[in-house]
Amino acid sequence: MPNSRFSRTLLAVALTGATALTQAPAAFALSGMAQTKPVGAQGIQPAETAPSVKGTENQHSQATPPAAEQPAATPEAEGETEQAIKAEIIHDFSKLPEPVRKLREAIVEAAASGDVERMRPIMDPGAKKTDGPDQNEDPIETLKSFSGDTEGLEILAIMLDLMQTGVARIEAGTPDEVYVWPYFVGKPLNELTPPEKVDLLRIVTAGDLAAMDEAGGYNFYRIGISPDGKWKFIVSGD
Structure with a gap:
């Protein structure tokens, strides 16, 4: 019987040692994960903001670094967030500055007239007001180059459609403040309501809209006016 008790004691010690050895790597692995800091600046989300994968929350809860060790949000990331909310959408034109x-x-009025020359006094030639192959060329010739016809009628029709939608007030209260038509430039396309999508489809085709969804935003023609009522630009593209 003494030998039997001694044998059981040795067996218990051996099992305890084996259990400790098998648990040690797991404990070391968790410790190593806890010391690894997420690199927010390289586009990897910090642990407390990254989306969790279903079924793994409990596995990683012990490995999340303390809040004090989390990297602060980069200025670039904060800027992107601010840009996303800076546009004010205005549909009531009576609320615009005079x-x-x-x-x-x-x-x-000029666009509806069908006479592209009536845009000349509006566009303030001499400044960098329109995009095109040559920024120094005549602004009316630039407008005509945007048009599918030689008289500039198509671009006038587009401008008329743009100016009849709502407007996005961008960078309000800053030196870069500008009122941009159409208002789709200031709102994510995936947040448009059905009536707003109808507004957009008055300007572009369904195929254009699908391409914009893939590109990440509205990228057709835009017209900009400064808060003091000066022509700023007509542009197209990203």
Whole structure:
């Protein structure tokens, strides 16, 4: 019997030692994970903000670094967040500053006339106001180059459609503040309501809209007016 008790004691010690050895690597692995800090600057989300994978929350809860060790949000990331919320969408034109409202009305009247030359006094030649192959060329010739016809009628029709939608007030209160038509430039396309999608489809085709969804935003023609009622630009593309 003494030998039997001694044998059981040796067996218990041996099992305890084996259990400790098998648990040691797991404990070391968790410790190593806890010392690894997420690298937010390289596009890897910090542990407390990264989306969890279903069924793995409990596995990683012990490995999450303390809040004090989490890297601060980078200025670039904060800037991207701010840009996403800076646009104010305005549909009631009576709420626009009077100079902006008056220039909009002048653009609508000129575009509806069918005479592209009526855009000349509006566009303030001599400054970098329109995009095109040559920024120094005549602004009316630039407008005509955007048009599918030689008289510039198509671009006038596009401008008329743009100015009849709502407007996005961008960078409000800063030196870069500008009122941009159409308002889709200031709102994610996946947040558009059905009536807003109808507004957009008055300007572009369904195929264009699908391409914009893939590109990540509205990228057709935009017209910009400064808060003091000066023509800023007409541009297209990203």
